[in-house]
Amino acid sequence: MRNKILIVKIICLVFFSFGASSQVTRQPYLQIATPNSMIIRWQTGTGVIGEIYYGYSASALTKSIKESEDERIYHEVKMTGLIPNTKYYYSVESSSKGAEDQYFITPPDKGTEIPVRIWVISDFGQTNSRDNERRLETVAQWKSFNNNDYNASFILSLGDQTEDDALYQIQHNYFSQLENVLKNSPLYTTVGNHDDHDSLYNYLRTFTLPTNAEAGGMASHTEEYYSFDYSNIHVVVLSTEIYEGKKYKAQLAWLKKDLAANKQKWLIACMHQPFHSGGYHPTDDNGSAQKRRKDWLTVLEDNGIDLVLQGHNHVYERSYLVDNLIGKASTITRANKIDTGFGRPDKEGPYRKSVVSKAHKGTIFISCTGGGVANAIKHYPKPFNIFPIAFPGSDFEGSLVIDVKGNQMDVKFICDEKNKEGSHIWDYFTIIKGN
Numbered sequence: 001m002r003n004k005i006l007i008v009k010i011i012c013l014v015f016f017s018f019g020a021s022s023q024v025t026r027q028p029y030l031q032i033a034t035p036n037s038m039i040i041r042w043q044t045g046t047g048v049i050g051e052i053y054y055g056y057s058a059s060a061l062t063k064s065i066k067e068s069e070d071e072r073i074y075h076e077v078k079m080t081g082l083i084p085n086t087k088y089y090y091s092v093e094s095s096s097k098g099a100e101d102q103y104f105i106t107p108p109d110k111g112t113e114i115p116v117r118i119w120v121i122s123d124f125g126q127t128n129s130r131d132n133e134r135r136l137e138t139v140a141q142w143k144s145f146n147n148n149d150y151n152a153s154f155i156l157s158l159g160d161q162t163e164d165d166a167l168y169q170i171q172h173n174y175f176s177q178l179e180n181v182l183k184n185s186p187l188y189t190t191v192g193n194h195d196d197h198d199s200l201y202n203y204l205r206t207f208t209l210p211t212n213a214e215a216g217g218m219a220s221h222t223e224e225y226y227s228f229d230y231s232n233i234h235v236v237v238l239s240t241e242i243y244e245g246k247k248y249k250a251q252l253a254w255l256k257k258d259l260a261a262n263k264q265k266w267l268i269a270c271m272h273q274p275f276h277s278g279g280y281h282p283t284d285d286n287g288s289a290q291k292r293r294k295d296w297l298t299v300l301e302d303n304g305i306d307l308v309l310q311g312h313n314h315v316y317e318r319s320y321l322v323d324n325l326i327g328k329a330s331t332i333t334r335a336n337k338i339d340t341g342f343g344r345p346d347k348e349g350p351y352r353k354s355v356v357s358k359a360h361k362g363t364i365f366i367s368c369t370g371g372g373v374a375n376a377i378k379h380y381p382k383p384f385n386i387f388p389i390a391f392p393g394s395d396f397e398g399s400l401v402i403d404v405k406g407n408q409m410d411v412k413f414i415c416d417e418k419n420k421e422g423s424h425i426w427d428y429f430t431i432i433k434g435n
Helices: 002-021 131-147 167-182 201-206 246-261 288-300
Strands: 024-034 037-048 053-057 063-066 072-080 085-091 101-104 115-121 153-158 187-189 224-228 231-239 268-269 309-310 315-318 337-338 351-353 364-369 389-390 397-405 408-415 425-433
Touching: 024 167, 024 187, 037 187, 053 072, 063 072, 131 167, 131 397, 131 408, 187 231, 231 246, 246 288, 268 288, 315 425, 337 351, 364 408
Parallel strands: 115 153, 153 187, 231 268, 268 309, 309 364, 351 425
Antiparallel strands: 024 037, 037 072, 053 063, 053 085, 085 101, 115 397, 224 231, 315 364, 315 389, 397 408, 408 425
16 A cells, blocks of 8 residues: 555656646747748756647647757747748647737738838847836836737847846846747847847857848848848848957858848838937947948948837837948038937928839937936937937836838827826837839
8 A cells, every 4th residue: 555655656756747847938039030930949957858739720730840859948849831911829838729819920022012010129139127127117018008918920139038048037037028929920120239248159059030031131141130021021130249340341241141132111220329329328429330331231231221110228219211321420410410300290290212213212219218327318419419209217117019001101109197188109210202
C-alpha cells in the first residue's frame, strides 16, 4: 500500500513539475509579418519544446507547428503557408481551444490598397512607478480610440524599449505593459541609446527583425537597421546608434540601395534620435545629428520621404510640411515650408503631394514618446519655427495613430488627458497624394 502511495506521489510530482516548467512567463508576441507567414515568440519558465496550435476559429485550432527537438525557454516559431489578409487564432498552450482575443491578421499582398492602421510608441523603457502608470494609460487610450480593440496592422516602437538593456526591465517595463497588444499586432522595433547601453546582446536576442528582405525591401544582413513593406507602404528603420566607421558607411549605402528599389506609394522612416528637435535633447549643436541630416536626410528627401518618426526627446513635436532641412535651425527660412498650414482637413485643408514626382515634395517630422520629461520647447527661432505643434512630454502622455488608405494618410496624436475641446486627440493632419 505504501509503495502505491509513493508511486502516486511521484507521478503527481512529475505532473506538476512539468506543468510549472511549461508555464508561459512572457506572453506571445508577433514578429516579421508577411502575407504568407508570421513569426511568434514567447518565453517559458524552464526549457520545453514549443508548439503553436492555430486555425480559423478559436474553438478549432486544427493545425500545429513545433520547434526542433531541443528544449528551450525562449521560443520562436515561424508559421508559413498562410493566406494574405486572413484572421488566424492561435495558442501556445492548448491544442484544443484558443482565446477569442488571441489572433493575428496576415498582411495583404504587397501594393494592395486596403485600410492600414499603425500604432506608434517610443521610450517605453523608463523605470519608475509613474512611468508604469503612463505606459498603462497610453495602452488604455489606444484601446479606447481603437474601438475597444488592441489590434493594429503593425506597431512601430521608436527605441528605448529598456532603460539599460536588462532582461528584467524589458520584461517588466515593456512586455508586461504591452502583452495585450503584442499578441495581436506585429512589432517592429528601433534601436535606442538605452537599448545599446553596454551592448546590443539582449536587444538582439529578444527581437526577431528582418535581415534578408523577408517582408520586402532590401536585405540589410543585420537587425540593427532594416526595411519592410506592408500594403502600399514602405518602412525603413534606421539605427542612430551607428554614427561612425564602416558600419555607418554600410548603413548609408544600404539606405541608398533600398530607397532606389522602392516602388511603394508611401514612405516612412523610423529612428530613435531625431534630425531636428527643440526638446529634451536639442539637436542644433549635436554633431551626429548634423551628420545624419547631411547624409541620411538628403537621401530620404531625394526619394520622396513622407513621414519621419523619431523618439528620444520625451516630447511631442510635429513639423509643417517641409523640405531641405539639412542645416541648423537658424538657417531655416520660409522657403523650407512647402505648406504653412497645419494640414487639418476640417479647417485649412489637408497637405497635398504629387503621386508622379516624389523628390522634395515635403516631409512631416514627428517626435513622439509615451514617457515624458518636462522641458520647454524653445530652441527654434520664430517666425521660422518648423514645429508649430509641440507639447512637453510629462504633461501629454500619448501615442501616434497612422491610418493609410489608398492615396490618403491620416495621422493623430492621442493622449490619456483631454484637451480644452474635450478631445483625446491633441494633434491631427492629413496628407493626400494626387488631386
